[in-house]
Amino acid sequence: MRVESLHLYPIKSTAGLDVAEVTVQPWGFEGDRRWAVIGPDGNRLSVQRHRGLMRVRAVPTPAGLRLAADSAAPLDVAFPVGGPRVPVQLSGLDSAVLACGAAAGWLSALLGADARLVWLDDPHLRPVRPSKGGRPGDPLSLADNTPVLLTSQASLSRLNDWIVDEAVARGELPSAPLVIGRFRPNIVIDGDVPFAEDGWSGVRIGGVEFRFASVCDRCAVTTIDPSSLRNGKEPVRTLAKHRKWDGQIWFGASLIPVSRGSVRVGDPVEVTAGNLSRAPRGPLRPH
16 A cells, blocks of 8 residues: 555645645644634634635745635735634634734635634644543644544545445436545545555554554535535435444544654555554444
8 A cells, every 4th residue: 555645734624735745743744734714702613604715725834824715815924923822612622722813804805704813833732532542642733633634545436336326226327426635634545445444553654653543433524525615415425324333424544643754645554553553433344
């Protein structure tokens, strides 16, 4: 198995950035999901309600970020320095972040809502929850549950086959195959066996070790086409039939870095065992 593609999401819920190489830190990829967009109540703006977030392209710079969108002029924003911390609620975790006031007007005009950009300067302030596979000292960016999400093309191909089979059984014309971007992964591998990642205990990619935390539970964001921003019923409808247990639907492997280093497109992927392991949350199901 090898790495097929790598992806950063500098601002949570915004467009992904395809990269050829990443630096892996204990809290995930360097530059990944350290920023988020919140409303005046301190809660993250939902991409289901504010789909324009997916049109925002953010590129890390030495001083901060460069923001771009088709309907707005580019904007350079700097890392906030000092100032009071802003309490926010992200994925069930209280977080203390720094506000970047310079981006508020740009984002509010683009989204048609009162919006602020915030930055998590210290991921150690936000630990991975034990229920998501965290151990004491595991830091987290502004990602939902774990630092890194891995998916495989083999699993996506099986899912797309299921979607076609289900459509034919209903007497419908199959929709276009889903793209892996629906699932917003950090690492995409080619893979040989669909959903083999369910049973991993750990993985080495290039020279970096990752611990398997859990199979990744999925939400309705996956039903939004990242190109058209239109909603559909897939993949939730089909995953609910083939990949549902413990009241959730599952796709992808949530990973926690065990070592630091660089990962590149084309790097070999080796499944490991031993003291990296933690049993996946929820029993494995046949595929």
